[in-house]
Amino acid sequence: MAIDPTYLKIFQGVASHAFMHELLNLPVDASPEDRLSGACYAGRWFEIEQRSHDEMFEILPPLFMRPGMFAFRELKVGTVGFAFFEIKIEDRMRWFVGFCDFSDHNAPDAMRAAILFWETGDTTGMSRAQQLDAIWSRTHSAFRGIAGQLNPMAWLKEHRGKRSILVYVSGLGTVLKLLEDLTDAEIQEKLPHRRNP
Template sequence: MSTHPPFRKVFEGVATRSQMFALFDRHSDTPGVDPLSGVPYASEWFEISASEYHFMLGLLPPLFQRTGMFGMSEFKAGNVTSVFFAIRIRGRERWFHGFCDLSDKHSPDAMRAAIIAHETGAVDSMTREEKLEAIWSATHADFRGIAGETNPDSWPMEHHGKRTILVYTVGQGTTLKLLEDLTDEEIDSLMPAVHARSRRGGGDDAKPS
């Protein structure tokens, strides 16, 4: 039986067109990733606007199309392609993009169900993993990196290849930490900045204040 990573939201807010295209390639600078597999992207999703949904629908003939859903005929890599959703949630029409691994023919429907479950949950329904992904996506490239990529001696070998981010620590100033090692307090302090950049359309192109 094939296995897939859990469905995960990777951007907080509604992505603009430039943010959407940046998120399409958000793993392009991740070392050790096989660009032909599409595996890092599979099961990631985020919200878009109606205009982006219809723009992408008109870009290429869809691979498949049914009510409230269509798939891109141009695959990201391997069996992974973009699937776009129009979903009515609590009486309001909303639009989403997700990367689905079509080696599992049920993946688009499972993605749709996961989005609905997430968006109809608690007000703060993002998991720790989803918050880390949102923070990473919203952080400018100047303030994030990969451990051991430029200075191998600065990180223990077991951390090489992991994602790093600059954070402000009381008493220490700005320090470089592994993304996975952010404390709950640091995540909570960074999430408002993610929300703010999402609202003003800054996303990955906006430097943190």
Template sequence: MSTHPPFRKVFEGIATRSQMFALFNRHRDKPGVDPLSGVPYASEWFEISASEYHFMLGLLPPLFQRTGMFGMSEYKAGNVTSVFFAIRIRGRERWFHGFCDLSDKPSPDAMRAAIIAHETGAVDSMTREEKLEAIWSATHADFRGIAGETNPDAWPPEHHGKRTILVYTVGQGTTLKLLQDLTDEEIDSRMPAVHARSRRKGGNDAKPS
């Protein structure tokens, strides 16, 4: 049985070059993450522009290349490398980056299919995990954090290293809450704001981790 994580979109809008490189390293300082495994990155994807696609294609000789797809010869870590896609969706050419674990040989084609399935659906087709990633990416750094990073005593040890986000709760005011513990209502209330931000300047004002 495959143990690979599900494909998940981690940024709303079209990432600029600086955002793209930030997303390439978004797990770099995450506590408890083995930077040599590549596992935290495997199966993550986001949209880029044509210029970034062609910039990366010209950066290094590709590991492999075929119509609408190429892989980077420089691996992120372990068996995980960047794969770039040019995909026509509903008559419009679009470009994407994804991290694929090439120990699972069909993963680039599976990711391409997952991107098409996601982008031809509505917000309602997003999984809970994808929505949480979108909310995290669109939330300003001042309003999110890592449990136990600055005040270890504020969180039980089992929650240290998990992502937190500021939420407003009636009767309690603004408090920090684990991202993974957001209710469906809290997620849904944040999704319209996420998508509104992604439409402005192609998502340029979103802040990846």
């Protein structure tokens, strides 16, 4: 079953250094399996101060380092750890930390794209899968669900457990559709327009 949501901003605003540590250690209400694997943490992120970013960089040699990002060597749980980002948004440097599943080598880049999308609405560099994840994360829970969760017989067996979302279809009205089946036009309609600087 899909982890809900794929990306989640867990704090609005800029977390102080002390509050950053609280957020990094915040328990999550999830099954024991998801807590042990780290699946319930992967995809969570928030904004931090430059001081926090710089101090975390100095603590230990990083797990990896690339332009504008590095990963903390100590993992949270399983293969999930912390990636730190320095991103220029609207001509201003900002700093973020996200929980990434490092078993997926693309997770840090996907997290960076998700943060940039959330903060600006810019989908540049986002794959179709990342755009679908962003739509899923931004859609209110009343307008999305897991196929077959409430009524298994309403879905073909191969579609049960997949993410579904309400969309408006001309001539039919509002219908429930698998997220993966959204057309390019439906994706563009559901993605927010980029804000002007």
